[in-house]
Amino acid sequence: MSDNYVRLADTISSKEGKAYITIDGQNRELFEISSFSAQLELQVQSRRMLGHRMVQHKVTGAEGTGSMTMYFMNSDMLRLAVDYIKNGNYGGLKIQVKNMDEQSTIGTQDVVLSNVLLSTIPVAKLDDQSEDPITIDTDFTFDDIDALELFQLPQNYR
Numbered sequence: 001m002s003d004n005y006v007r008l009a010d011t012i013s014s015k016e017g018k019a020y021i022t023i024d025g026q027n028r029e030l031f032e033i034s035s036f037s038a039q040l041e042l043q044v045q046s047r048r049m050l051g052h053r054m055v056q057h058k059v060t061g062a063e064g065t066g067s068m069t070m071y072f073m074n075s076d077m078l079r080l081a082v083d084y085i086k087n088g089n090y091g092g093l094k095i096q097v098k099n100m101d102e103q104s105t106i107g108t109q110d111v112v113l114s115n116v117l118l119s120t121i122p123v124a125k126l127d128d129q130s131e132d133p134i135t136i137d138t139d140f141t142f143d144d145i146d147a148l149e150l151f152q153l154p155q156n157y158r
Contacts, residue, residue: 003156009103010154016101022094023076032074034135036097038066038113038142064113064142072122072134081121092117095142105155115143 019030043061048054084090093116100108120138127134152158 005156007154007156010105012099012101012104012106017097017099019098020096021076022096023080024091030095032071034069034071036066036068036095038064038097038111038140040064040145064145065139066113066142067137067139069135069137070122072125072136077118077121078123090117096148099151106151106153108149109151110147110149112146112148113142114145117141 019033019036020027021030041063042059043063045058045060046055047058049056080090080093092114094112094114095116096110096112098108098110118138118140120136122136122138125134125136
């Protein structure tokens with residue numbers, strides 16, 4: 001029997017990891033995050049070329065998008081938005097996300113998203129019908145990405 005199979009212990013739990021935010025050069029843990037998802041959407045050109053009957057494809061760009069849910073317990077994003085409204089200056093954010101699970105042999109993936117722009121800024125919320133903590137859902141875009149560390153193959157595949 002082969003040892004090359006996916007081991008549950010090597011999968012990454014979505015509850016393991018950390019996120020950090022940089023605003024105006026100040027770094028802190030993004031403690032108010034409840035869920036976070038970011039992806040790259042490739043822009044692809046399609047064209048049939050002379051002498052070839054199949055449509056060919058070429059990557060011509062990429063767009064960074066994502067969504068997150070935050071607990072309503074910090075005013076950093078509102079401060080940025082008010083500064084933009086009053087003074088026309090919006091500094092943007094950097095968000096660093098580390099996916100890591102100590103049980104896994106694939107290690108850590110650590111990425112930094114630059115010029116993150118939230119589409120919804122939490123301002124205020126009240127609800128007399130809810131016992132749940134206040135959360136805010138927002139989509140976002142980002143203009144650049146750096147991969148500081150990438151996952152390795154599972155130990156039984158190396």
